[in-house]
Amino acid sequence: MTPRRLTVVRPGALTTVQDLGRPGHAHLGVPRSGALDPAALRLANRLLGNAEGAAALETTLTGCAVRTAAPATALVAGAPCAVTVDGRPAPWGAPVRLPAGAVLDAGPATAGLRSYLAFAGGVAAPPVLGSRSADLLSGLGPAPLTDGDVLPLGAPAGALPPAPGAAPWPGPPARLDLPLVLGPRADWFTRDALRSLDAAEFTVSPRSNRIGLRTDGPVLDRARDGELASEGMVLGAVQVPPDGRPVVFLADHPTTGGYPVIGVVPAEALPPAAQARPGTPLRFHAVHP
Amino acid sequence: MSAAGTAVLRVHRVGHTALLAEAPDAAATAALHAELLRRREAGALPPLADIVPGATTVLLDGFTSAKERDGLAAELPAWQLPPARAADTPALTVPVRYDGPDLAEVAERWGCAPDEVGALHASFAYRVDFCGFAPGFGYLTGLPERYQLPRRPTPRTRVPTGAVALAGPYTGVYPQPSPGGWQLIGTTPLRLFDPGRDPAALLVPGTRVTFEPVDGGAA
Numbered sequence: 332m333t334p335r336r337l338t339v340v341r342p343g344a345l346t347t348v349q350d351l352g353r354p355g356h357a358h359l360g361v362p363r364s365g366a367l368d369p370a371a372l373r374l375a376n377r378l379l380g381n382a383e384g385a386a387a388l389e390t391t392l393t394g395c396a397v398r399t400a401a402p403a404t405a406l407v408a409g410a411p412c413a414v415t416v417d418g419r420p421a422p423w424g425a426p427v428r429l430p431a432g433a434v435l436d437a438g439p440a441t442a443g444l445r446s447y448l449a450f451a452g453g454v455a456a457p458p459v460l461g462s463r464s465a466d467l468l469s470g471l472g473p474a475p476l477t478d479g480d481v482l483p484l485g486a487p488a489g490a491l492p493p494a495p496g497a498a499p500w501p502g503p504p505a506r507l508d509l510p511l512v513l514g515p516r517a518d519w520f521t522r523d524a525l526r527s528l529d530a531a532e533f534t535v536s537p538r539s540n541r542i543g544l545r546t547d548g549p550v551l552d553r554a555r556d557g558e559l560a561s562e563g564m565v566l567g568a569v570q571v572p573p574d575g576r577p578v579v580f581l582a583d584h585p586t587t588g589g590y591p592v593i594g595v596v597p598a599e600a601l602p603p604a605a606q607a608r609p610g611t612p613l614r615f616h617a618v619h620p
Numbered sequence: 621m622s623a624a625g626t627a628v629l630r631v632h633r634v635g636h637t638a639l640l641a642e643a644p645d646a647a648a649t650a651a652l653h654a655e656l657l658r659r660r661e662a663g664a665l666p667p668l669a670d671i672v673p674g675a676t677t678v679l680l681d682g683f684t685s686a687k688e689r690d691g692l693a694a695e696l697p698a699w700q701l702p703p704a705r706a707a708d709t710p711a712l713t714v715p716v717r718y719d720g721p722d723l724a725e726v727a728e729r730w731g732c733a734p735d736e737v738g739a740l741h742a743s744f745a746y747r748v749d750f751c752g753f754a755p756g757f758g759y760l761t762g763l764p765e766r767y768q769l770p771r772r773p774t775p776r777t778r779v780p781t782g783a784v785a786l787a788g789p790y791t792g793v794y795p796q797p798s799p800g801g802w803q804l805i806g807t808t809p810l811r812l813f814d815p816g817r818d819p820a821a822l823l824v825p826g827t828r829v830t831f832e833p834v835d836g837g838a839a
Contacts (some may be wrong), residue, residue: 354669354670354682355669355670356670356755356820357669357670357672357679357681358670358671358672358673358750358751358824358825359751359755359756359813359820359821359824360751360752360753360754360755360756360757360758360821361755361820459815459816460815460820469754469755469796470796471755471815512633512634512635512636514632514633514634515632515633515634515640560674560675560676560677561674561675561750561752561759562640562674562675562676562677562679563640563670563672563673563674563677563678563679563681564679565634565635565637565638565679565681567635568634568635585752585753586672586751586752587672587674587750587751587752587753588752592634595634595635595636595638596635597635597636597637598635598637
C-alpha cells in the first residue's frame with residue numbers, strides 16, 4: 332500500500348504545520364503557538380470529518396504546493412486563493428479528491444495572508460509537548476517547510492461528513508477594528524496616549540509575523556519611566572516597547588515580558604488581525620472587561 | 621519572617637479571560653504561586669489553561685467563565701498566604717564547570733580571583749522565580765545584591781547550550797543556543813529542556829537550585 336504522505340513541491344514564502352497549539356506550558360517559557368486563524372482551521376477540519384484540532388499547513392501570502400503519494404482528500408481554507416490539482420482548477424473551501432501522485436497547489440492569496448491546506452486524517456508530523464505546531468519564536472515543532480520535505484498524513488476517520496449548503500467563510504478584512512480591553516498596565520501611559528489609542532488610525536506594519544502584529548502610526552507615550560518587572564503575557568496582549576509602537580501578540584508570543592501591556596484584544600477578534608495584510612488600516616476601540 | 625501571610629495583593633483584569641495578581645515582593649509572589657498550585661492540586665480553583673509566575677506577579681490565564689474569573693478576583697486579596705515551604709518545592713543540583721568567557725570581568729567586579737568566582741556563586745541558594753525568553757529558561761534569584769552585574773553592553777550573537785550566566789538579580793542557564801547579553805561564567809552538561817522527556821523542563825518555577833562546581837574536562 333502506498334504510504335499516506337505529502338512531498339513539498341513548492342513551499343511558498345513561509346508554510347508551517349499548525350494545529351491548535353500547545354497551551355498549558357507557558358509557565359515553562361513554552362509559547363502557545365498554533366494556527367493564527369483557528370476559526371478557519373477548525374472549519375476546514377470539520378468539513379473533512381477530522382477532529383477540530385487536526386494539523387494542517389498554514390501558508391503566508393504566496394501559497395504552497397504538495398504532492399500526495401496515496402489518494403487523499405484535501406480542503407483549502409483561510410485566505411482565498413486559486414486551487415489547482417495537477418494544474419486543473421479545483422474548488423476553494425470545499426473537499427477536493429486527490430488521486431495518487433497528484434499535486435495540490437494553493438496559489439497566492441487573493442485577499443488575506445494565510446491559507447490552510449487541510450487533509451482528511453490530518454498532517455501527522457510528530458507532536459512536541461502535545462502539539463504538531465511549528466513555533467517560530469522558540470523553534471519547537473516541525474521547521475518551516477522546504478522543497479522536498481516529506482510529511483506523513485494520518486488515517487481519515489471515515490466517510491466525509493455531508494456537505495453543508497454553504498460554509499461561513501468570513502472574508503479577510505479591508506480594515507481592522509479591534510476591540511481592546513484596557514489594562515493591566517494602561518496606567519503606564521499618558522492620557523494623550525490612551526486617547527490616541529482609542530481614536531487614531533494605525534496601519535498593519537510589514538514587520539508583523541507569527542509572534543505579533545506590529546503597527547505603524549501614532550507613538551504612545553508613557554506616563555512613567557523605568558522598567559516593568561517581567562510578567563506573564565496573554566494572547567492578544569498589546570505590548571508597547573520603548574519605541575512606543577503597539578504590538579498585538581499572536582500565537583508565537585513570548586510567555587513573559589517586561590514591556591507594559593496597555594490592553595488586550597480578545598482572542599475571538601484575532602483571526603482577522605492575523606489575516607490582515609501590511610498597510611491595512613487598523614483602529615482599536617476600548618471595550619469593558 | 622516574610623510578610624507573605626498578610627501580603628496585599630492587587631488584582632488586574634487582563635482581557636476577558638485572565639487575571640494578573642500582583643504581590644508586593646518576590647517572597648509574597650512565591651507564596652502566592654505555591655498557594656495557587658496547592659489549590660489547583662486540591663481541585664479548589666476554576667479550570668485554567670496556564671498559571672504563569674512573573675517577577676512579582678502571577679498570571680491566571682484561560683478562565684472559561686466570567687463568573688469564575690470575577691469570583692476569584694474578588695476573593696484573592698483576602699487569601700492568607702503561608703510562606704512557600706522548602707519541603708513542598710522540588711530541588712535540583714546543577715553541576716557547573718566555571719569556565720565562562722566573562723569570568724575575568726566578573727571577578728574584577730566581585731573583587732576576587734577568576735578561579736574564586738565559581739565557589740562564591742555556588743555558595744548561595746537559588747530559586748526559580750519564573751520562566752521565559754526560551755522554553756526551559758528559568759530566572760533564578762538568590763545572588764546577593766552586591767554581586768549583581770548589568771548585562772553586557774553588546775549582546776553575543778550566539779550563546780551555547782548549557783551556558784550559566786548572570787544579569788541583574790538573576791542567574792540563568794541557556795537551554796538552547798541563542799543570542800544573549802548576560803555575563804557567561806560557566807557551563808553545565810545538564811540538559812535543562814528536552815521536549816521528549818517527562819518532565820521536559822528541569823527549572824520549573826519554585827524549584828530550589830544548588831550549583832555545584834565541577835572540574836574541567838568534558839562538561
